């Protein structure tokens with residue numbers, strides 16, 4: 001039983017800055033005692049910067065039905081690509097979402113609260129987790145999706161490259177995960193943490209030299225197993241997805257043909273391939289410590 005369920009928290013926290021339209025209890029499909037339907041004129045918090053591109057969650061102005069079963073996900077790197085698709089997928093399954101990226105705009109969806117800022121900055125990481133808790137009452141899942149990938153010969157990496165990779169891939173992961181797991185432990189009913197790594201960790205390729213990506217994302221894979229074991233008894237599961245090369249804005253369309261050839265199945269991955277993997281892990285209570293390769297066969301061989 002939850003002592004302080006997210007229902008009241010959600011509504012109370014938002015009354016201060018938006019209009020809430022309660023639907024009469026029992027007054028419509030999906031409503032009933034204990035269920036409140038709230039609509040926000042806007043949602044979102046920015047730490048720095050303003051909106052620089054359209055709202056990626058454009059299904060927007062969605063009604064959110066809150067019940068004591070409302071689940072909450074925190075997703076980093078959520079303004080585009082895999083992260084933005086994960087936000088939509090969790091929303092489709094009825095979850096509320098705290099979403100972060102450096103340039104993410106406020107969302108028009110009442111079930112999404114955004115925090116703009118660099119996840120390598122511990123102040124931002126704290127704000128991301130705190131904002132989700134403030135607006136939605138809890139954190140059930142954290143997806144550490146924000147990541148930096150720089151491919152270059154080892155001797156060509158600069159100090160700036162190193163700082164960027166360590167900052168986002170490791171410091172961002174450590175601080176956000178510490179805060180989210182601490183929140184899950186306070187809630188006392190388990191949780192889930194998912195890392196997004198890269199198949200290059202298990203499958204080095206001379207055509208794509210990227211030691212610092214392997215160093216950092218490989219560290220995430222080891223940490224995934226370590227955390228899974230540390231928190232198994234408390235019901236906090238920890239998994240990773242290890243993608244091959246995925247058609248996201250990270251890659252220019254003119255490179256697709258060449259990149260497809262790097263996969264045994266002869267094609268690049270789609271964003272939906274990764275979303276499906278994360279949702280599988282979300283719904284797999286007996287799976288923890290898993291590194292789920294979604295890589296068109298790369299990690300199996302050539």
Ligand SMILES: NC(=O)c1ccc[n+]([C@@H]2O[C@H](COP(=O)([O-])OP(=O)(O)OC[C@H]3O[C@@H](n4cnc5c(N)ncnc54)[C@H](OP(=O)(O)O)[C@@H]3O)[C@@H](O)[C@H]2O)c1
Pocket residue numbers: 076077078079080081082083100101102103104117118119120144145146147148149168196197198199242243244245246247248249250251
């Ligand atoms: N696409 C692939 O082929 C591939 C393969 C293997 C692994 N991955 C991993 O999958 C994850 C998502 O990749 P993607 O392809 O979806 O990338 P993407 O399309 O380039 O999106 C990256 C997202 O991360 C955000 N981001 C970047 N730096 C950030 C920072 N310092 N703090 C907070 N957010 C930050 C970006 O938004 P802002 O610019 O607004 O910050 C954006 O929302 C990454 O971890 C990546 O390493 C991707």
